[in-house]
């Protein structure tokens with residue numbers, strides 16, 4: 001359902017490792033706090049575009065990000081007749097060297113649910129949506145202040161391919177087409193809260209960045225993680 005799935009510890013570890021020289025007083029990523037953020041999102045109900053939950057999560061993310069010291073901007077656009085609200089968090093006016101991103105919208109239909117009775121219902125989006133947002137919000141609270149310029153981007157309208165009148169990744173495509181920045185790396189997290197989590201090599205990713213992330217993750221996890229070839233997660 002989602003295109004990219006990378007574990008939170010990989011990203012935060014990779015980030016900290018890449019910039020450890022700047023890391024004066026590290027705050028640690030609090031997994032329990034991130035989990036609370038997943039619960040908060042699921043309690044909003046589906047965050048499908050146009051829904052009450054969709055408006056609620058945007059306001060909630062803005063408050064959380066501003067409380068963590070970030071400036072929040074909304075990249076508004078439109079695709080296939082649908083309004084798009086990508087949320088962009090910055091800490092200074094410099095162009096980003098790194099963009100860390102997730103999507104916050106959820107899917108209109110759980111068409112992959114093994115229970116046919118649920119296949120027309122909206123996806124709750126605990127794993128697919130909320131987990132990535134939770135990672136980004138916890139990073140917003142814990143990333144050192146003096147890193148290279150980084151943006152946190154929360155994409156809208158990503159997850160409704162194969163739905164009439166929609167397509168996949170509308171929000172990120174609008175962002176890439178309309179926001180003129182050239183970061184050195186973009187790392188997207190999604191579906192990283194599965195109860196039986198497997199993190200596979202992501203087949204569409206830049207191979208050098210991917211190898212660096214997996215290598216550092218392996219160091220951090222004491223070689224305990226599975227590094228299996230990519231299965232089809234699209």
Ligand SMILES: [Zn+2]
Pocket residue numbers: 001002003103128129158159190191
């Ligand atoms: Zn997704």
